[in-house]
Amino acid sequence: MAGKIIYSFPVREAIAAGFVKSLKAVVLNPATLKYVRNEDGEEIEVSLKEVIQLGEEDSDFRRSIVSSEQSLATIVNCSIRQLRQLRERTGDIRLKIIASALNYAHCIQITKAFAARNLRAAYVHSKEDGQANKKILQQLDRHELDVIVQVRKLAEGFDHKFLSVAAVCSVFSNLSPFVQFVGRIMRAIAQNEPQNPLNQGVVVFHAGANIKERWTDFQKYSTADQEYFDQLLPLEEMNFENDDEIVLSPLLPEPYENPVEIRQQSDVLMQEIPLLPGDAKAAQAIAYLKSQGYSPDLVRQAMLQEVPTTKQKTRLAAKKSLDDLVKNAVARALLIRKLNPKGKELDKQKPPRQNFVLLKSSVDKKIYSMFGRKPNQRGEFTQQELDKAEAQLPQLVNEVVREIIGG
Secondary structure, three states: OOOOOOOOOOHHHHHHOOOEOEEEEEEEEEEEEEEEEOOOOOEEEEEHHHHHHHHHHOHHHHHHHHHEHHHHHHHHHHHHHHHHHHHHHHOOOOOEEEEEOOOHHHHHHHHHHHHHOOOOEEEEOOOOOHHHHHHHHHHHHOOOOOEEEEOOOOOOOOOOOOEEEEEEOOOOOOHHHHHHHHHOOOEOOOOOOOOOHHHEEEEEEEHHHOOHHHHHHHHHOOHHHHHHHHOOOOOOEEEOOOOOEEEOOEOOOOOOOOOEEEEEEEEEEEEEEEOOOOOHHHHHHHHHHHHOOOOHHHHHHHHHHOOOOOHHHHHHHHHHHHHHHHHHHHHHHHHHOOOOOOOOOOOOOOOOOOHHHHHHHHHHHHHHHHOOOOHHHHHHOOHHHHHHHHHHHHHHHHHHHHHHOOO
16 A cells, blocks of 8 residues: 555664564574475475475465474474573563464364473464354463464454464465564563563574565565564574474365475474574663663663764665655555556557556656756755655646646
């Protein structure tokens, strides 16, 4: 949806202030993986790089990754390890796991996997009646569960701050539901205490489940948020113990029939990426500031004042922002008039350009003309000119719309 961002509060600032938990990701990577396509019966062994590529391109492969018994077991086992570490570090046994599932049958499979490992697990699902789901949520609130499993049931607005580990056992084709799911573990337990170990969340997922693609959708968010979610991607590796060779027997979700059968994965590696690097001296400094009565706001303001910046960086940022604003304004104008951005009915030239391209270039020309510039002089805009162009952008877009579309 097109629109102008009026105000943005980056996730990193929220974490730094202790408003939400910080996160780290644990990514399960098999060195190799064997799978069989039922269409031709050929067994294929692929490397980690190819596992990731298949996860990006093949939806059947993705579903096999998260529904096969043994690959699911690696996600479950890792999630339990992370939960136990958090509980031991904090001394709080109320911390819990939330797991995402593909469907109703998968909810049952995941719940069973956790229960088999002596964790108190239950699921909520739209197929269950309201009373059944209400009972499970009451158990969660009374801390009678260690794990809650769901299929997009506990979305925006659900609040249980003791959810600390997110086990990604499903496939997310869109960014929004994935961010909502991760958001379930970001509610701060110790408010305004960013260094408190209770305010740590962990996201666990398999490299073949295609989570990486979701990051590309963050380009329309603020840079700070995009950089934050980028850090949930693998950077360094740690070996698992006793997970050298894992035989996979996939469960076929009902009514879905999976044409891919995954046979084996070897040398499973865990990649752990802390969001904010640990630094003992920094932690001591923060503790001292807190003991002296300095609030997070005062510390953050002082640190922000020391961030080096230049007029050139400010101008380059303004230039990039102006281009994004033009794109949003043009998209919004087409949307309001129910015109397809990729349609070509507006351009009278041959060959015609797409509606979005036509309007965008027309607005750009007006901006150039306003300051006597040419397209090859784009880098010569001053800060004052950029500010003026942004202020007059709505008027310029309206002029272009009247000239090309009319009305």
